[in-house]
Amino acid sequence: FRIMLAYVRLSFFLWLYTSICCVQTTSPAQFMDDISGYRSACKKIGWEPKQDCTAYNVIAFHANLKSNLNNLSQNTTIKFENVQLNKGNGYDPATGMFTAPEDGVYSFTWSFLTNKRGTVYIAAVVDNVDHVHTCINNQQSTYINTSGHLIYELKRGNKVWIRTWYLPATFIHGGYYTYFSGSKINSI
Structure with missing residues (x-):
C-alpha cells in the first residue's frame, strides 16, 4: 500500500x-x-455556455483629475480629464459624463482626497438625479480619502457623472488620488 x-x-x-x-x-x-x-x-457532456464570451463588447473607463480643484460651487460636474481607459468610448472627459453605449447593468466607483479642514460633498448622478452621496466634512487629518460605489441598470443614452452637492467643495486633490471608473457588468 x-x-x-x-x-x-x-x-x-x-x-x-x-x-x-x-x-x-x-x-x-x-x-x-x-x-x-x-x-x-x-x-x-451537455456543458456549454449559452453565449460565447466573444459576443460581449467590453465597456469600461477609468479617469482621474489632472490637477487640484479649489472652491467648487454646489452642483459642479467634476471633469476627470486624464483618461486611462475608455473601452466603448462611453466617457467624455470634456463633459465629465459617461453615456451608456448600450443597455445593461453598470458598476461605478469614485474616490477623492482632500486636505486638512477640507469639506467635499460628492453625488453620483444618473440623468440629473442623485443616487449616492459621499462626503468629508471639516476633517482633521493631514489628508483623507473617501470613495463611493453605484450599481445601476442603464438604458442606452443614459448619463452618469459625479458632481458636488450640498456645500461648496473646498479642495479636491488631483492626480491619481481622485478618480471615476465604470464598467458594464451584465447585459439586460
Whole structure:
C-alpha cells in the first residue's frame, strides 16, 4: 500500500510539474487546439455556455483629475480629464459624463482626497438625479480619502457623472488620488 501511495504522489507531482512547465512552452496554435478540444468535450457532456464570451463588447473607463480643484460651487460636474481607459468610448472627459453605449447593468466607483479642514460633498448622478452621496466634512487629518460605489441598470443614452452637492467643495486633490471608473457588468 505504501508503494502505491508513493506512486500516486509521484504521479501527481509529475503531472503538476508538467502542467506548470508546459504552459510556458505551448505555442499559440497548440493552445487554441487544446481550447477547441476542451470545448468539444464540454459539448459532449451537455456543458456549454449559452453565449460565447466573444459576443460581449467590453465597456469600461477609468479617469482621474489632472490637477487640484479649489472652491467648487454646489452642483459642479467634476471633469476627470486624464483618461486611462475608455473601452466603448462611453466617457467624455470634456463633459465629465459617461453615456451608456448600450443597455445593461453598470458598476461605478469614485474616490477623492482632500486636505486638512477640507469639506467635499460628492453625488453620483444618473440623468440629473442623485443616487449616492459621499462626503468629508471639516476633517482633521493631514489628508483623507473617501470613495463611493453605484450599481445601476442603464438604458442606452443614459448619463452618469459625479458632481458636488450640498456645500461648496473646498479642495479636491488631483492626480491619481481622485478618480471615476465604470464598467458594464451584465447585459439586460
